[in-house]
Amino acid sequence: MDERKKIILKAIVDDYVETCEPVGSKSLVKRHNLKYSSATIRNEMAELEEMGYLEKPHTSAGRMPSDKGYRAYVDNLLSLPKISPEEAAAIRNYLTENLSEAKEMIERTAEYLAEKTNYLSVVLSPQFSDTSLEQIKIMMIEPGRAIVVLVLSPGIVHDRLIRIPALIEEKDLNEIGRAVERCLAGKRLDDITLVTISSAAEASELPEALVNQVLYEAYIAIKQTEKIEVYIDGKYQLLKHPEFRDVDRASRFYDAMQQEHMVAGYMREMEHEEEGKAFAECEWDLDCLEKIGDEPSSLAVQQKKPAYMVRIGQEIALNGMEDMSFITTTYRIGQQITGQIGVIGPKRMQYGNIISQISFVNRALSDVAKDHYGRGECPAPDDGNRKRRD
Amino acid sequence: MDERKKIILKAIVDDYVETCEPVGSKSLVKRHNLKYSSATIRNEMAELEEMGYLEKPHTSAGRMPSDKGYRAYVDNLLSLPKISPEEAAAIRNYLTENLSEAKEMIERTAEYLAEKTNYLSVVLSPQFSDTSLEQIKIMMIEPGRAIVVLVLSPGIVHDRLIRIPALIEEKDLNEIGRAVERCLAGKRLDDITLVTISSAAEASELPEALVNQVLYEAYIAIKQTEKIEVYIDGKYQLLKHPEFRDVDRASRFYDAMQQEHMVAGYMREMEHEEEGKAFAECEWDLDCLEKIGDEPSSLAVQQKKPAYMVRIGQEIALNGMEDMSFITTTYRIGQQITGQIGVIGPKRMQYGNIISQISFVNRALSDVAKDHYGRGECPAPDDGNRKRRD
DNA sequence: ATTGGCACTCGAGGCGATCGAGTGCCAATA
DNA sequence: TATTGGCACTCGATCGCCTCGAGTGCCAAT
Numbered sequence: 001m002d003e004r005k006k007i008i009l010k011a012i013v014d015d016y017v018e019t020c021e022p023v024g025s026k027s028l029v030k031r032h033n034l035k036y037s038s039a040t041i042r043n044e045m046a047e048l049e050e051m052g053y054l055e056k057p058h059t060s061a062g063r064m065p066s067d068k069g070y071r072a073y074v075d076n077l078l079s080l081p082k083i084s085p086e087e088a089a090a091i092r093n094y095l096t097e098n099l100s101e102a103k104e105m106i107e108r109t110a111e112y113l114a115e116k117t118n119y120l121s122v123v124l125s126p127q128f129s130d131t132s133l134e135q136i137k138i139m140m141i142e143p144g145r146a147i148v149v150l151v152l153s154p155g156i157v158h159d160r161l162i163r164i165p166a167l168i169e170e171k172d173l174n175e176i177g178r179a180v181e182r183c184l185a186g187k188r189l190d191d192i193t194l195v196t197i198s199s200a201a202e203a204s205e206l207p208e209a210l211v212n213q214v215l216y217e218a219y220i221a222i223k224q225t226e227k228i229e230v231y232i233d234g235k236y237q238l239l240k241h242p243e244f245r246d247v248d249r250a251s252r253f254y255d256a257m258q259q260e261h262m263v264a265g266y267m268r269e270m271e272h273e274e275e276g277k278a279f280a281e282c283e284w285d286l287d288c289l290e291k292i293g294d295e296p297s298s299l300a301v302q303q304k305k306p307a308y309m310v311r312i313g314q315e316i317a318l319n320g321m322e323d324m325s326f327i328t329t330t331y332r333i334g335q336q337i338t339g340q341i342g343v344i345g346p347k348r349m350q351y352g353n354i355i356s357q358i359s360f361v362n363r364a365l366s367d368v369a370k371d372h373y374g375r376g377e378c379p380a381p382d383d384g385n386r387k388r389r390d
Numbered sequence: 391m392d393e394r395k396k397i398i399l400k401a402i403v404d405d406y407v408e409t410c411e412p413v414g415s416k417s418l419v420k421r422h423n424l425k426y427s428s429a430t431i432r433n434e435m436a437e438l439e440e441m442g443y444l445e446k447p448h449t450s451a452g453r454m455p456s457d458k459g460y461r462a463y464v465d466n467l468l469s470l471p472k473i474s475p476e477e478a479a480a481i482r483n484y485l486t487e488n489l490s491e492a493k494e495m496i497e498r499t500a501e502y503l504a505e506k507t508n509y510l511s512v513v514l515s516p517q518f519s520d521t522s523l524e525q526i527k528i529m530m531i532e533p534g535r536a537i538v539v540l541v542l543s544p545g546i547v548h549d550r551l552i553r554i555p556a557l558i559e560e561k562d563l564n565e566i567g568r569a570v571e572r573c574l575a576g577k578r579l580d581d582i583t584l585v586t587i588s589s590a591a592e593a594s595e596l597p598e599a600l601v602n603q604v605l606y607e608a609y610i611a612i613k614q615t616e617k618i619e620v621y622i623d624g625k626y627q628l629l630k631h632p633e634f635r636d637v638d639r640a641s642r643f644y645d646a647m648q649q650e651h652m653v654a655g656y657m658r659e660m661e662h663e664e665e666g667k668a669f670a671e672c673e674w675d676l677d678c679l680e681k682i683g684d685e686p687s688s689l690a691v692q693q694k695k696p697a698y699m700v701r702i703g704q705e706i707a708l709n710g711m712e713d714m715s716f717i718t719t720t721y722r723i724g725q726q727i728t729g730q731i732g733v734i735g736p737k738r739m740q741y742g743n744i745i746s747q748i749s750f751v752n753r754a755l756s757d758v759a760k761d762h763y764g765r766g767e768c769p770a771p772d773d774g775n776r777k778r779r780d
Numbered sequence: 781a782t783t784g785g786c787a788c789t790c791g792a793g794g795c796g797a798t799c800g801a802g803t804g805c806c807a808a809t810a
Numbered sequence: 811t812a813t814t815g816g817c818a819c820t821c822g823a824t825c826g827c828c829t830c831g832a833g834t835g836c837c838a839a840t
Contacts, residue, residue: 022802024801024802024803025802025803026801026802027801027802036813036814037813037814037815038814039813039814039815039816040812040813040814042802042803042804043804043812043813045803046803046804056802056803057822058820058821058822059802059803059804059819059820059821060801060802060803060819060820060821060822061801061802061803061820061821061822062801062802062803063802100550100610100614101550135531135532137531139529139537141525141527141539141541141547142525142541144765145547145765147529147537147539147549149531149537151531151532157531157535157551159537159549159551160490160491161547161549220490224490235625235626236625236626236640236641236644239637239640239641239644240641244637245637247629247634247635247637247640250626250629250637251626251629251630254626254629375534375535376553412833414832414833414834415833415834416832416833417832417833426782426783427782427783427784428783429782429783429784429785430781430782430783432833432834432835433781433782433835435834436834436835446833446834447791448789448790448791449788449789449790449833449834449835450788450789450790450791450832450833450834451789451790451791451832451833451834452832452833452834
């Protein structure tokens, strides 16, 4: 594909993305001050169509990009706008201000992206299955109730309230707790099963049934930690885009989105997708991100190759998403723990913009998450005049 | 309003709710086998229109109910379908099966209602501000981290991870914890302020700054407990209703819904709305609910007068909701703790159906919530083959 | 008080003409 | 040989016009 074709393709995609209307040769020349006549452009467009990059809704209409056209655009023709320092500061602030739970950070990531992009955002909570258990404590609250606290390897703490048989006394519970810790400490969460944990039962002199009840609850607490949560925001914003003028189409898409676990599963798969596929897995454009942060990010250095993935139209292996594009990226907490961030929008999407946004949000979240999930700094005491959200 | 007018009004509302099209005199006679001619009906309809119960989109069209018409229908003409025993069992099951957190119960309530009604559901988590604090414990996890556990008066447990200065040792922390408990135990959550809690600082010999940090975190944990969460489900289902063919209208409504705190605030206000207003605040139709549950609900006896409220169209004091109807009801955990359940749909709503559903869901949640929030029974150990949701 | 009948209204839907932005192709041109 | 101007053609969108039918209001007859 020669240079001129590239320019024309880019121009067409840009225009189409903006207007959502098939673009014709004449208007293209005018809008972009091309130094060729519309006839020339017409010839080129005809060739581009033959090559599969463009399509026409009907004979006498302008051209619009095909999936392949978008793909070429995303792979080769994209320019990524830079994120301004103000924006960079704004998002960090947004993610952490008055933060009360680590989870909430994920939720806010989704919120921020949805608002910023005007598309739909999906953020998955981090996957802890690969992480190993440093400590597990079971602490009595009152007869019949206790709390299980897990500390995962990079200092991530999870806890869960459990019910226990009311007969169990504090010292017995502590005994059980120690036994559980002995038998689980250092194990990967994923490797812990009901069988593993039940070997802790021997330690106690209590009736086995009682002990098992506690072990079972502890087990659930552990499995709960592995559960991936899905945060979706901006669903209905899509309605504002012209491709959703057709309510039925919107409705079909929403039905597909309803199956959050499918979407989540798909996103996780994308993470493990091998490189070198025909999908855009581009190296982070350091140029676009380097000078933005306040200070150089240690994480950005660690993760040599933060990547985003773009799936366009038919490439998305989810029913009901054939008309959409899906951009995903993987954030990291420390080295091993990962989670996904995604944006879904119509194929006619502002790819450059969204990729910049999602990439930067990724970095911000990765930076900030470690502090809030793991053994980060103590938050400033902040003399009490924080606003409470309710 | 004489009997015949009532019958006609009811028939019109029923038809209009079903078809979403203005109903004419002739088709009304046919569909309902009325024993009057269409001319008579026409006269009656003209009078009903003059009285304000009906309106016409244009001169030669059929009639549709006005807000006032719906109001009369809801207040006087409604018949509440009974909930079948199967359904009753199904919902209890849905709410509690494999339940892992109390919160999730609220979420599921929203899910269930949305799915069942095909409208939008809003459920607020219970409001604990009125409740008093039985216990508060601060327990060390590792240097720099601790957990705050609150027990509220009917045995409701909340907890929150906090960061503490890494210098503080376990025994000092315990000391502080005891001091906090002494100074807060028995107080209403609402009455606890930063000032109240800071009086616990004297007890310790540690530097005041360190202690204050802990107290502040404990304070946040308490305030966190009071935070009301809003669960909304079925948002996009509304798109399937013909009144939302117009995407802009849908979009406007969704913009309004985006302000969840407004909606939540409005729902809470409705709870405190005095009786005797012009709004439907009807006594629970015991007839419709009595024979359904498996066993008589102790709560149903306690709460003499579970009520639902219906706001129609302009009655809703929220921007962008002028075309909707909003049905709310208050669930209870024990005597004092309350939360809200609501359904929002087009004015052309299946009032009878929805009111039955929401009322029953209310009862189911009230019944079940106490066990899961408070000192309920231990859940069955359930031999480990529960399905895990992820 | 009820009814049949009649003139009238108005939105929906089908038809045809017009308009305009687009295309493909070809012969002329630099 | 690549580019361009010109021309005939296509097709969706829009507008006006007509008809159809389900509705109404009103009046005189029962």
